[in-house]
Amino acid sequence: MDLNTSSFMQLYAWYSWPNVVLCFLGGFLLDRLLFLFKVIFAAGALFNAFWLMILGRFVFGIGGESLAVAQNTYAVNWFKGKGLNLVFGLQLSMARLGSTVNMNVMGLVYENIRGLRDGTGYTTLGITLMIAAATCVFSLICALVLGYLDRRAERILKKEVCSTGEVIKLTDVKDFPLSLWLIFIICVGYYVAIFPFIGLGQVFFIEKFNFSPVQASAINSIVYIISAPASPLLGFLVDKTGKNIIWVLMAVIITLASHMMLAFTFWNPWIAMCLLGVSYSLLACALWPMVAFVVPEHQLGTAYGFMQSIQNLGLALIAMAAGAILDSRGYLFLEVFFCACVCILFFSGGELNLSTSARARLQKDTLSHSEGRQSSVQEEDELSRLKPLSAFGLRNRYLSRLGAQLPDHCCSHLSSLAHRSLLK
Template identity: 30%
Template sequence: MAKPAEKAFYRFLVLFFNCLLTFGSYFCFDIPSVLQEQFQGNLTCPNSTVVNGTVPNTTAECVEGLGMTPQEYNLLYAIYAWTNALVVIMAGFLIDKLGNRFGVFLFSFLTVLGSAIFALGSHFKGTGYLLPLMLTGRLLFGSGNGSLTIVQNRITAFWFKGKELALAFGLTLAFSRLGSVLNFFFTQRFEAHFGIQWTLWGGTILCVVGFLAAITVSALDKVGMKQLGLDGAIQEESRKVRVQDVRHLSLRYWLLVLTIMFFYNGIFPFIADASKFIQDKYSGYSQKEAAYIAGAVYDSSLVLSATVGILIDYVGLRGVFAVACAVLTLPVFALLAFTFVPPLVSTIWLGVTYSFAAASMWPSIPLVVPQATLGTAMGLTTSVQMIGIGISNLIVGQILGTKSSDAKIPLWRWQRMMIFMLANTISCIITSVLLNVIDHRQGGTLNKTTKRSAVQQPPAPPDRDPLLEGEEGQEEEASVRSPSINSS
């Protein structure tokens, strides 16, 4: 009789709570994007009366807020990215060494702590404590959220490798993006009624929900490992992981990392400023409408992620999809830079290419790295990705740079920003083409379906040799028994 952990319902139950890990943190991540006017708004407004950002009986619009400059606002995103870049490398190694249960508790707690300090900082507007507290909060939040995503992907890869891997990654992304979508739909309304401070505290409460999910998924993972008889073997494998193993990661892996970095360089910095861009360039959009349009990137991703995951599991061609996503993203930034086509067209289009990119690129990592060091590989990937995004956010801040917190940014500055996004997308095309060339020379693993790869792929192609001396037999045994990614 099959044990519960061997049945499909069990792994999908693990997946459900695993998805909830980052629901709240993804909601919190883009709160500044929705409330950019409030973050950069005036400390006080005339007549002490503000209704939805407009002062009655005056011709000038006044938004009461925290008084940040555009550079300070973009620094909130940059420090998140830089923190990820520094923390996730060690976090990935620690997860490989100490297991998922250690990581899931620590990093979900950091998201709660970071979001709480970020919310606390908003109570000190007009003082010298505002920016340091909010940057500290984003720093802790970033160190937790980026690392938590590694644990989340690692758990998903263990339970679904060789089965519905792209579907599982797609559903994980969909749940995360549900948090982002709800943020774009409800945060501005909530802030209009309760103010920015209570809005930020509401995000903290959602992070607490993620912490409760962490407790649940940890328990399910522990019980499942014992039922599968893998707990002891995986712990033994973890003790053999070494930092030096990084040098064995292949050229194919690093090209995949660069492809991910350049693609996301065009996504996240754009979304961070999209709401204000829409209001500055296109006439007739309120802050609420601009937030809805910017959030359409996540709306499309939410709707398509599961379907795209099923498609990619069936047809494979992950490398081909990576190239296609980059090529099809070029027109998005071209339209935004050089035309006045309604911005909703571009944000929906970007959401579609983003869905295919996320479902094809990230699930490719377990296929090109040794299983014992998947956490370290995920950490390195996230680190490089966040270094790129952090640099991009700083460059965007300089391109848009103005010392006035509420001034309308000239269109020529926005155009330069979109050209910068185009440059990143072109770089993504180059690296993804090279990735396909190298992959073709090494057996074409990325462009096979999951089931065919499992059957046809040689036991140890050049870039998937076991990193640990003397583990060849162990890895072959584990691959027959179960997908042996450390999940202790």
């Protein structure tokens, strides 16, 4: 389509723009709408209409990440209390496996179609993307089957609709602690050095290391290939050892070393990309749970939504900046830019470095102390309500216990006994 890199990276930016808002507000769209959006994107390539491709990416971004909300709700509804962590791990691994297959297969599909049509250009690209859109048909079929099974289960098992009860409030933002804002900065600064680089990585490996397109796609996808099996293993390691900040710093250092190797050396790039895959998985396991350590439970939904919104805002801006830098300065300056983004991510903390068991003990002690204080306050409140009986009240209570019949206008069971006729 004769696009420069800046225009190409706008496709990544326009995917992120709607998620700046939607990740914070929540909601999701169904697979049948995502299929329609994918067809719009492919049609833009088929008719050489770049504006139509941007529109397709924009509307695809509206539902692309928000669909994860629906997936997570299904997972909790079906597997809560019976292997939910494993289900979430498999769901994440399958998503990264899909990205890996896409990177390594789409180039081959394009080459085969070009050979059949004996030509290149936007028409061949459009046909290739239409074939890719067919995968959304399979996703739609799976969604329809899942919907049928879920409704059947609700009818037979009397299941209730799963709901977290979390209400997003904009006013929670002003109460976020400084440590949470630092986590947001780490999230943005790290991921902008990963995803835009992977978006531009194939051409980078072709130009600098003289790889073939197939070889470049393979090495560019190694980050996702490694993260698929490594994520649950590294997550288990972080859970056992704690020290989340130490693991985050280690991931940042490894990522910085990887980018410096790619920028300033001609070493085998498989080394740097493998290290990048490990550090990417390690940071994801250590960083995202840290949000729950610094905000109260009722603000978790707002905090995570705000984190994703800021992340998508950073990805949109950096994607456009990366394309402009590459067009004007080249890959060396682009790698230096990514290194600079990574260098801003160093900070320290306190309780965030506790292990899971130590954090559980701390929460238990805090809860016990809180319950003790609450019980003490209740006892003091009850004592403050006790008042000495008057002589009239003591006399009526004594007569009542002796079995004497009291007049109706006397009230002996209250602490403030009084003769009602005297109050008239």
